Amino acid sequence: MQPSAEVAQRLARLSAHLNPEHPQVGESSSLMRNNCRAKGGAPGFKVAILGAAGGIGQPLALLMKINPLVSVLHLYDVVNTPGVTADISHMDTGAVVRGFLGQAQLENALTGMDLVIIPAGVPRKPGMTRDDLFKINAGIVRTLCEGISKCCPHAIVNLISNPVNSTVAIAAEVFKKAGTYDPKRLLGVTTLDVVRANTFVAEVLGVDPRDVSVPVVGGHAGVTILPLLSQVKPPASFTPEEINYLTDRIQNGGTEVVEAFAASKFADACMRGLRGDAGIVECSFVASQVTELPFFATRVRLGRSGAEEIFPLGPLSEYERAGLEKAKKELAESINKGISFIRK
Ligand SMILES: NC(=O)C1=CN([C@@H]2O[C@H](COP(=O)(O)OP(=O)(O)OC[C@H]3O[C@@H](n4cnc5c(N)ncnc54)[C@H](O)[C@@H]3O)[C@@H](O)[C@H]2O)C=CC1
Numbered sequence: 284m285q286p287s288a289e290v291a292q293r294l295a296r297l298s299a300h301l302n303p304e305h306p307q308v309g310e311s312s313s314l315m316r317n318n319c320r321a322k323g324g325a326p327g328f329k330v331a332i333l334g335a336a337g338g339i340g341q342p343l344a345l346l347m348k349i350n351p352l353v354s355v356l357h358l359y360d361v362v363n364t365p366g367v368t369a370d371i372s373h374m375d376t377g378a379v380v381r382g383f384l385g386q387a388q389l390e391n392a393l394t395g396m397d398l399v400i401i402p403a404g405v406p407r408k409p410g411m412t413r414d415d416l417f418k419i420n421a422g423i424v425r426t427l428c429e430g431i432s433k434c435c436p437h438a439i440v441n442l443i444s445n446p447v448n449s450t451v452a453i454a455a456e457v458f459k460k461a462g463t464y465d466p467k468r469l470l471g472v473t474t475l476d477v478v479r480a481n482t483f484v485a486e487v488l489g490v491d492p493r494d495v496s497v498p499v500v501g502g503h504a505g506v507t508i509l510p511l512l513s514q515v516k517p518p519a520s521f522t523p524e525e526i527n528y529l530t531d532r533i534q535n536g537g538t539e540v541v542e543a544f545a546a547s548k549f550a551d552a553c554m555r556g557l558r559g560d561a562g563i564v565e566c567s568f569v570a571s572q573v574t575e576l577p578f579f580a581t582r583v584r585l586g587r588s589g590a591e592e593i594f595p596l597g598p599l600s601e602y603e604r605a606g607l608e609k610a611k612k613e614l615a616e617s618i619n620k621g622i623s624f625i626r627k
């Protein structure tokens with residue numbers, strides 16, 4: 284008797300697993316080379332993390348593997364992806380995990396992706412600013428974005444690598460050069476500023492951070508991070524001392540601790556937008572006409588094509604208006620630095 288189609292498929296998969304012909308570096312098992320599809324669940328999105336073996340990349344990979352919106356998860360790095368991929372791939376959730384190691388595998392990592400998340404590059408050491416990372420990370424982001432424009436030009440890109448205030452401009456220039464630029468699809472990740480703002484404001488108010496929403500606008504470094512405490516929801520008022528304390532703590536939170544939770548939260552919001560959910564609003568650093576600068580972080584509505592609507596700043600307090608001027612001055616320099624890196 285002939286085995287059923289399903290049994291035949293299972294036997295083929297088992298045989299491929301037991302007899303790996305030419306193991307490829309960076310793939311966690313021969314099952315992954317069979318182009319197998321995630322079983323069960325919604326159709327899901329194909330997500331690549333570039334820099335997946337790093338401090339942000341690894342926990343982010345774990346969080347994406349448990350996200351039911353993800354059907355395929357590609358983990359790319361220049362080191363250590365085989366181990367990380369093996370680890371993540373053993374989790375009993377739906378997404379199929381594949382690992383890719385080194386530049387030669389970048390194109391395979393990117394082909395067919397719906398969402399590309401980029402935490403690749405060097406992080407700050409104590410005493411450094413995010414701008415101090417420009418020298419190394421600018422080139423890394425350029426190479427990765429060249430790959431994106433070639434292999435998945437319609438993917439949504441979540442850019443985490445610092446300095447975000449410059450790397451978003453770098454990515455935009457690379458995409459423009461390649462003729463693939465869609466401003467709605469390029470999003471600098473500033474969610475961590477919002478997550479911190481919600482947490483610190485909730486601490487001051489003595490409420491649950493999940494019930495608090497603080498818009499954070501501008502950019503993602505020092506004074507360019509501008510929490511709009513006058514627009515906190517639910518409405519709350521703060522003393523001048525509280526405003527100084529909160530603004531300073533939110534602007535400098537990155538020197539306390541960095542974390543992947545916010546990156547995962549933002550990626551999840553992008554996928555819910557892609558799926559067509561209504562009313563998905565997050566802060567992000569995007570191409571914008573809210574100010575005279577070409578990029579600016581404000582609340583944006585995420586939809587099927589990325590950042591579909593960019594909300595204005597709303598009424599600002601005097602303190603926030605002064606902060607906005609400082610933020611714009613530094614932001615303009617960071618954005619120009621990114622643009623000239625590619626145009627030079
Ligand atoms: N936007 C945001 O809210 C945040 C941004 N960051 C930034 O994210 C970046 C990564 O931070 P961590 O994960 O802590 O650093 P990390 O050093 O732990 O990890 C970075 C990873 O990138 C990889 N990498 C280096 N060059 C690469 C290349 N050419 N292609 C692919 N991967 C490459 C490294 O091998 C490493 O695994 C830093 O620039 C950091 O400042 C970090 C936290 C929050």
Ligand SMILES: O=C([O-])CC(=O)C(=O)O
Nearest residue numbers: 407475537538540541542
């Ligand atoms: O501060 C850093 O170096 C990393 C980062 O962007 C953050 O944690 O907000």
